[in-house]
Amino acid sequence: MQLDDLYRRVIMDHYKNPRNRGTLEDGSVTVNLNNPTCGDRISLQLQVEDGIVRNAKFSGEGCSISLSSASMMTDAVKGKTAAEALALAEKFSSLMKGESVEFEEYEDIEALSGVNKFPARIKCATLAWNALRKGVEQGNGKHDGVES
Numbered sequence: 001m002q003l004d005d006l007y008r009r010v011i012m013d014h015y016k017n018p019r020n021r022g023t024l025e026d027g028s029v030t031v032n033l034n035n036p037t038c039g040d041r042i043s044l045q046l047q048v049e050d051g052i053v054r055n056a057k058f059s060g061e062g063c064s065i066s067l068s069s070a071s072m073m074t075d076a077v078k079g080k081t082a083a084e085a086l087a088l089a090e091k092f093s094s095l096m097k098g099e100s101v102e103f104e105e106y107e108d109i110e111a112l113s114g115v116n117k118f119p120a121r122i123k124c125a126t127l128a129w130n131a132l133r134k135g136v137e138q139g140n141g142k143h144d145g146v147e148s
Contacts, residue, residue: 010111014068044131048139070128
């Protein structure tokens with residue numbers, strides 16, 4: 001099996017069987033973002049307590065890239081400090097720029113590395129990560145309200 005085939009399978013697995021899809025109860029920060037270019041939209045909920053992302057859930061509609069990225073991201077950031085979650089978002093940004101990056105603890109994210117070859121799809125892949133940045137800032141008291 002070629003690496004591209006493996007990556008496609010990982011992406012489709014997260015798309016068809018998304019991790020952390022749903023909503024959180026009390027104590028969560030909600031960020032709503034959309035990509036007007038293609039119609040992807042996501043609602044990310046984060047529970048940030050004492051500077052740690054205790055839980056993350058998402059809902060929304062979009063392409064396989066957008067939703068699988070949200071699934072991978074929510075899995076990767078749970079239990080991380082706010083700083084670690086933001087560092088992962090920066091690392092993902094570098095991956096989308098074509099830089100060589102490894103996600104040691106959560107290799108599934110590397111399946112999205114080929115997206116950088118399709119500039120129109122980068123916004124799909126980064127939508128959930130942009131929501132993460134805003135949500136972590138809100139959870140740390142740096143933002144007020146829901147962004148869209």
